[in-house]
Amino acid sequence: xxxxxxxxxxxxxxxxxxxxxxxxxxxxxxxxxxxxxxxxxxxxxxxxxxxxxxxxxxxxxxxxxxxxxxxxxxxxxxxxxxxxxxxxxxxxxxxxxxxxxxxxxxxxxxxxxxxxxxxxxxxxxxxxxxxxxxxxxxxxxxxxxxxxxxxxxxxxxxxxxxxxxxxxxxxxxxxxxxxxxxxxxxxxxxxxxxxxxxxxxxxxxxxxxxxxxxxxxxxxxxxxxxxxxxxxxxxxxxxxxxxxxxxxxxxxxxxxxxxxxxxxxxxxxxxxxxxxxxxxxxxxxxxxxxxxxxxxxxxxxxxxxxxxxxxxxxxxxxxxxxxxxxxxxxxxxxxxxxxxxxxxxxxxxxxxxxxxxxxxxxxxxxxxxxxxxxxxxxxxxxxxxxxxxxxxxxxxxxxxxxxxxxxxxxxxxxxxxxxxxxxxxxxxxxxxxxxxxxxxxxxxxxxxxxxxxxxxxxxxxxxxxxxxxxxxxxxxxxxxx
Amino acid sequence: xxxxxxxxxxxxxxxxxxxxxxxxxxxxxxxxxxxxxxxxxxxxxxxxxxxxxxxxxxxxxxxxxxxxxxxxxxxxxxxxxxxxxxxxxxxxxxxxxxxxxxxxxxxxxxxxxxxxxxxxxxxxxxxxxxxxxxxxxxxxxxxxxxxxxxxxxxxxxxxxxxxxxxxxxxxxxxxxxxxxxxxxxxxxxxxxxxxxxxxxxxxxxxxxxxxxxxxxxxxx
Numbered sequence: 001x002x003x004x005x006x007x008x009x010x011x012x013x014x015x016x017x018x019x020x021x022x023x024x025x026x027x028x029x030x031x032x033x034x035x036x037x038x039x040x041x042x043x044x045x046x047x048x049x050x051x052x053x054x055x056x057x058x059x060x061x062x063x064x065x066x067x068x069x070x071x072x073x074x075x076x077x078x079x080x081x082x083x084x085x086x087x088x089x090x091x092x093x094x095x096x097x098x099x100x101x102x103x104x105x106x107x108x109x110x111x112x113x114x115x116x117x118x119x120x121x122x123x124x125x126x127x128x129x130x131x132x133x134x135x136x137x138x139x140x141x142x143x144x145x146x147x148x149x150x151x152x153x154x155x156x157x158x159x160x161x162x163x164x165x166x167x168x169x170x171x172x173x174x175x176x177x178x179x180x181x182x183x184x185x186x187x188x189x190x191x192x193x194x195x196x197x198x199x200x201x202x203x204x205x206x207x208x209x210x211x212x213x214x215x216x217x218x219x220x221x222x223x224x225x226x227x228x229x230x231x232x233x234x235x236x237x238x239x240x241x242x243x244x245x246x247x248x249x250x251x252x253x254x255x256x257x258x259x260x261x262x263x264x265x266x267x268x269x270x271x272x273x274x275x276x277x278x279x280x281x282x283x284x285x286x287x288x289x290x291x292x293x294x295x296x297x298x299x300x301x302x303x304x305x306x307x308x309x310x311x312x313x314x315x316x317x318x319x320x321x322x323x324x325x326x327x328x329x330x331x332x333x334x335x336x337x338x339x340x341x342x343x344x345x346x347x348x349x350x351x352x353x354x355x356x357x358x359x360x361x362x363x364x365x366x367x368x369x370x371x372x373x374x375x376x377x378x379x380x381x382x383x384x385x386x387x388x389x390x391x392x393x394x395x396x397x398x399x400x401x402x403x404x405x406x407x408x409x410x411x412x413x414x415x416x417x418x419x420x421x422x423x424x425x426x427x428x429x430x431x432x433x434x435x436x437x438x439x440x441x442x443x444x445x446x447x448x449x450x451x452x453x454x455x456x457x458x459x460x461x462x463x464x465x466x467x468x469x470x471x472x473x474x475x476x477x478x479x480x481x
Numbered sequence: 482x483x484x485x486x487x488x489x490x491x492x493x494x495x496x497x498x499x500x501x502x503x504x505x506x507x508x509x510x511x512x513x514x515x516x517x518x519x520x521x522x523x524x525x526x527x528x529x530x531x532x533x534x535x536x537x538x539x540x541x542x543x544x545x546x547x548x549x550x551x552x553x554x555x556x557x558x559x560x561x562x563x564x565x566x567x568x569x570x571x572x573x574x575x576x577x578x579x580x581x582x583x584x585x586x587x588x589x590x591x592x593x594x595x596x597x598x599x600x601x602x603x604x605x606x607x608x609x610x611x612x613x614x615x616x617x618x619x620x621x622x623x624x625x626x627x628x629x630x631x632x633x634x635x636x637x638x639x640x641x642x643x644x645x646x647x648x649x650x651x652x653x654x655x656x657x658x659x660x661x662x663x664x665x666x667x668x669x670x671x672x673x674x675x676x677x678x679x680x681x682x683x684x685x686x687x688x689x690x691x692x693x694x695x696x697x698x699x700x701x
Binding site for chain 1: 595598611614618642652653654657660668672
């Protein structure tokens with residue numbers, strides 16, 4: 001290959017250049033197209049990483065684990081940019097956004113993609129932290145972009161909670177460095193993840209334990225785990241819908257990925273506390289709590305935000321259980337949840353635009369008035385609730401069965417949470433999609449392609465997974481220990 | 482020399498904890514800002530001292546950032562914001578001084594017990610610095626929780642962050658400290674600009690559940 005830059009650098013450079021261009025370029029159509037184009041390029045670059053990987057350096061690293069995340073992130077980033085083009089066009093028409101803010105929005109979108117990609121391929125725990133901080137900042141700005149009272153409240157809450165979270169995560173990162181320093185020596189090497197994981201067996205276990213607690217609380221806030229989730233529903237409900245899709249589908253994953261990296265460090269050290277039970281507890285609490293909270297939601301985006309908390313709980317639970325099967329299930333569930341939840345947000349965004357509101361009480365009979373959107377939403381909710389034959393059914397089934405074999409009581413609690421959430425979702429879906437048409441009616445000027453692309457993938461994954469993908473995921477699951 | 486280096490570092494880190502305590506019971510915003518400026522100044526001194534004894538010149542940059550940005554620019558900016566928002570006369574009564582101080586003492590005791598127990602092998606300077614740093618972090622968190630005013634919450638966050646910088650500089654030879662302190666400064670600048678642009682006065686909570694429901698679009 002004679003390319004001047006390799007694919008690993010490309011997934012960072014493309015969004016940065018695009019962000020700079022988008023900040024300058026006027027005109028909505030052009031910038032929406034450029035946004036899509038840049039996201040597509042990043043996706044292609046990420047895809048090429050599957051086939052050939054550059055050598056890891058002290059700052060950047062691509063291995064089997066983060067490659068899954070990068071491909072998923074850039075793919076959803078691309079489809080969301082397609083959705084965003086039609087969504088934002090409508091917002092511009094009704095005057096909710098001005099052209100200046102739009103320029104800002106597009107630039108921020110690419111900065112967010114950059115930050116997430118950097119967090120994923122960082123080989124240095126300090127760089128990873130800085131990238132997650134940058135991602136938090138950009139999403140705060142995007143959540144508050146409508147500048148209504150509610151949006152500002154949501155952004156402020158997200159800001160304060162997110163800042164405290166990343167501050168705690170930094171303290172944990174410093175402690176990991178302190179634990180590594182006597183073994184590896186001073187300087188850059190003691191923050192490079194590949195070096196850390198090689199030598200982690202000799203780290204001081206007590207220091208590593210305390211570090212993990214801080215990291216779990218810190219990055220756990222960003223994952224949206226139960227006692228620390230307060231920012232998540234507001235941020236999802238008040239920001240532009242493409243951002244809700246990216247938040248739910250991607251940013252939560254990125255924070256979880258950071259946590260997984262540190263979990264792998266602890267797993268290597270024989271004397272450190274097992275991180276599994278902590279993650280299992282938080283995951284289970286999140287799942288059950290969010291499932292009950294689903295019942296009282298009257299805002300459609302807020303409802304799906306709670307559903308995200310529920311699913312992040314299931315994923316954290318699965319990774320906490322550990323072992324090849326549960327890790328495989330967790331990884332699969334994460335992928336399926338990202339695809340499904342962003343597809344749902346694509347549908348919800350257009351529905352809210354047609355109805356002019358996000359209140360569930362003002363929506364009804366969507367399958368009659370807007371059949372494509374309505375049935376798209378039904379399909380999405382069927383998928384997210386975990387009905388066969390879609391992908392989430394398979395991953396939830398795997399999580400539950402692998403748990404049953406080891407801890408039957410935990411499995412029962414988890415199933416209980418899933419069923420409660422299931423019933424709540426269908427209760428609300430019934431109001432929104434069927435029955436008498438309610439609320440404003442109109443045609444949606446929507447691009448349905450992203451939504452159905454995601455749902456199609458979820459459907460296919462539920463029926464047939466290519467052997468190569470299964471082998472890849474199994475490999476990653478083994479890596480996670 | 483070894484003894485002196487240790488004592489001065491100890492003195493500065495200990496003063497930071499003391500100043501964090503002083504922030505807890507300030508009920509006037511101006512006084513709070515003044516204490517915070519002092520907090521940042523002591524942090525700058527502490528970082529500079531670490532730079533000197535560790536012979537790490539890049540830490541002087543961090544000290545400079547702490548001095549110019551956090552001890553001068555931010556307090557002055559917040560001062561003006563308080564005047565503009567017309568909240569300079571406000572007196573906060575959230576949690577009484579007594580309970581807040583007791584809680585604070587509990588947190589400091591907790592961090593001492595935790596950090597000194599888990600780091601028996603580290604060199605004494607680093608481990609005690611870390612214990613002080615965790616105390617400052619936890620006191621900052623306590624302040625964010627007990628205050629309602631957005632400005633004092635931000636001050637709480639900044640003193641929390643000072644604790645983190647203290648921890649990072651105390652960890653000998655830690656890379657990326659300068660980068661991290663720059664990243665934090667950007668974060669804080671955003672917060673301050675946010676307060677100013679959007680005139681955020683209070684944390685958005687209220688005892689009126691009705692209003693809360695309306696904000697969240699949850700009312701049927």
